[in-house]
Amino acid sequence: MLKIMLRSLAVAGLAAAALTLPGTARAQTPxxxxxxxxxxxxxxxxxxxxxxxxxxxxxxxxxxxxxxxxxxxxxxxxxxxxxxxxxxxxxxxxxxxxxxxxxxxxxxxxxxFWGTFVTSNPAVKTIKDLEGKQVAAAASTTNFVMSEFFAKKQGVDPSKMQIVNTAPPGLVGYAVANRADAVQLWEPAYTLLKARKPDIRILDTKMAATWKSFAGGxxxxxxxxxxxxxxxxxxxxxxxxxxxxxxxxxxxxxxxxxxxxxxxxxxxxxxxxxxxxxxxxxxxxxxxxxxxxxxxxxxxxxxxxxxxxxxxxxxxxxxxxxxxxxxx
The missing domain is CATH 3.40.190.10 (Periplasmic binding protein-like II)
Structure with missing residues (x-):
């Protein structure tokens, strides 16, 4: 019986010691x-x-x-x-x-990728109508760059858009207050905007057809x-x-x-x-x-x-x- 008790204590001691080893501690710490x-x-x-x-x-x-x-x-x-x-x-x-x-x-x-241009301006009916208009955008984002690509493929000259640069959190505010003729944004901002402003419209860039033609996928x-x-x-x-x-x-x-x-x-x-x-x-x-x-x-x-x-x-x-x- 004494031998069994001593053996049990030894095993317990080894287990406790193992828990304190540096390698074991590191393995347990994310x-x-x-x-x-x-x-x-x-x-x-x-x-x-x-x-x-x-x-x-x-x-x-x-x-x-x-x-x-x-x-x-x-x-x-x-x-x-x-x-x-x-x-x-x-x-x-x-x-x-x-x-x-x-x-x-x-x-x-x-x-x-999914990005779009939205507007509630009745004078803006197509993506081509953005030429000469104010467009609020987070211009340093690649979502804007990609959206420019799709707009360009529809005959738009991006250099003719008057870009009002803002950070992404400000885009919804621009659209709600109609502070620009159009706003370039993406999800989930578009969904949150649509819930606040149901009359907002997407300008079609024919993204799916354009990408299939350009990239084959x-x-x-x-x-x-x-x-x-x-x-x-x-x-x-x-x-x-x-x-x-x-x-x-x-x-x-x-x-x-x-x-x-x-x-x-x-x-x-x-x-x-x-x-x-x-x-x-x-x-x-x-x-x-x-x-x-x-x-x-x-x-x-x-x-x-x-x-x-x-x-x-x-x-x-x-x-x-x-x-x-x-x-x-």
Missing amino acids: EKVTIVVFSFPSLGAFMPPVIKAKKMDTAHGIDINFVERPPDAYTTQFNSGEFQVGGSAAVLTVGLADLRGVKVKYLFNLFD ERIPYLGVAAHTDWIEKHPTLVPKLYDTYKEAGEFIAEHPEEAAALIAPKSTPEQRTALVSLIKANERLGMNVAPAGEMSKQIEAVYKVGIDVGYFKSEPSKDTIYAKPMK
Whole structure:
């Protein structure tokens, strides 16, 4: 009996000692990751509140600190390396960073592209009517650049639009107050705007037909998560954990739209909340599509060609900007 007791005490002591080993402690502590994102209602701010409220990050062994920045500051601080990981990473900004000598990679996609021009001005009936008119836009965003591309394909001369530049959160206010002839914006801002101003109209850019003709496909990789190459090399195991976290968030949002909408837009009105739920359920304009960059490399390269077409790029970015390793 005494031998059994001593053996049990020894086993317990070894177990307790193991818990105090540095390696074991590190394994139990989620690794911290800081991710810079745009402010709501931008898409980059769509999943973070769900991830944090449901503790999806810590469930996958990471602890994400989301930091919000307006577009200009986001680009500057991400490209400089002040922030090593970006959660509002548009495909075009990743390509532009590469051409400027910043080594970054598009890790995985979160949303496919959807953007539009809206108006309540009776004099503006078609996209061509925007020439000579005031258009409120977050001009530094790639959603605006992409929308310029589709407008250009419909015969619009973008240089003839009088652009009133503002940050994304201000776009809805411009549309509600009719402070410009038209506003360029995207989801979920459009859905929230439509709930407040039902008479707002979309100007058709024939996006689907144009993209099929230009790229031969339907999906347009638009916004996801990117990171500096040196950060990826130092933290190779964190990339799959980030992907799994966002993948779970996307699945939760799709499966629980009512609960997700309350987390994403807690200050919204009941009408806006209902509209947001409908947006999630349909997903046509939201375009939520969490997928590894390596699985959509051809589509990403087509988006790079858009950058050349509109003069955003002088040459095509390197294919090394597309993270090709599997997420498992």
